Amino acid sequence: MADDKLNEKLADYVEDAHAMEQNDLKMIDSMSSTTDDPETREMLQNHKRETEEHERRMRARLDALGRGTSARKQAQAVGAALLKGVGDRARGDKAGKNARDGYTAEPLEIAAYELLERLAEKAGDIETAEAARQNRADEQEMARRIGASWDRTLDLTLEENGIRV
Ligand SMILES: [Fe+2]
Numbered sequence: 001m002a003d004d005k006l007n008e009k010l011a012d013y014v015e016d017a018h019a020m021e022q023n024d025l026k027m028i029d030s031m032s033s034t035t036d037d038p039e040t041r042e043m044l045q046n047h048k049r050e051t052e053e054h055e056r057r058m059r060a061r062l063d064a065l066g067r068g069t070s071a072r073k074q075a076q077a078v079g080a081a082l083l084k085g086v087g088d089r090a091r092g093d094k095a096g097k098n099a100r101d102g103y104t105a106e107p108l109e110i111a112a113y114e115l116l117e118r119l120a121e122k123a124g125d126i127e128t129a130e131a132a133r134q135n136r137a138d139e140q141e142m143a144r145r146i147g148a149s150w151d152r153t154l155d156l157t158l159e160e161n162g163i164r165v
């Protein structure tokens with residue numbers, strides 16, 4: 001009985017992670033469409049490919065856990081909220097806003113996969129634990145990349161506003 005509940009909980013978590021990745025794909029597309037900077041675009045396209053893989057990994061685990069597509073939750077509006085929420089007044093600051101939103105999104109994913117990995121281990125599901133670890137490693141790398149680009153982000157933002165310093 002306890003095992004049933006644990007497995008249900010595990011499937012819920014995988015479902016949430018899957019919805020999160022679907023959301024992130026939308027967010028990355030939205031960010032890509034608002035940047036002309038080749039370097040930023042490449043970083044986003046790279047993480048888009050990773051994110052598609054994350055989505056596939058979670059979908060495969062959902063199938064293995066017996067959760068069909070029809071039973072799945074709709075993607076939660078976390079990404080959309082992040083995109084819309086803060087600082088919408090600051091038009092013409094896309095580079096800075098995109099970097100901020102991306103930088104905020106990655107730790108949400110990292111936290112989700114830290115918990116999912118542990119839950120999967122408790123449930124004895126080593127494949128799901130491994131999938132969570134693999135996804136988390138990409139999120140950590142993406143957070144690191146964004147974190148290493150603040151100077152460039154500010155330069156691009158100033159450039160967008162026609163400010164030379
Ligand atoms: Fe991801």
Ligand SMILES: [Fe+2]
Binds near residue numbers: 024
């Ligand atoms: Fe990510």
